[in-house]
Amino acid sequence: MNLGELETELALYVQDDSLATYFKDWINSSVYEIANDFLLTALRLNEPTDLIVTELD
Numbered sequence: 118m119n120l121g122e123l124e125t126e127l128a129l130y131v132q133d134d135s136l137a138t139y140f141k142d143w144i145n146s147s148v149y150e151i152a153n154d155f156l157l158t159a160l161r162l163n164e165p166t167d168l169i170v171t172e173l174d
Contacts, residue, residue: 120144 118126124140131137 120141123144124137127140127144128134128137131140
């Protein structure tokens with residue numbers, strides 16, 4: 118799941134459009150907390166980084 122899909126899924130449960138502006142921050146904060154809890158250093162990046170993504174057929 119990517120961030121957009123997580124935001125869509127969260128919207129299904131929250132059902133309050135006024136809170137949608139907070140979804141991205143909530144999701145990113147949650148991922149950061151999980152990364153800290155399990156020592157997943159690759160997910161603890163505070164600075165954005167470029168990722169190379171390729172599409173396979």
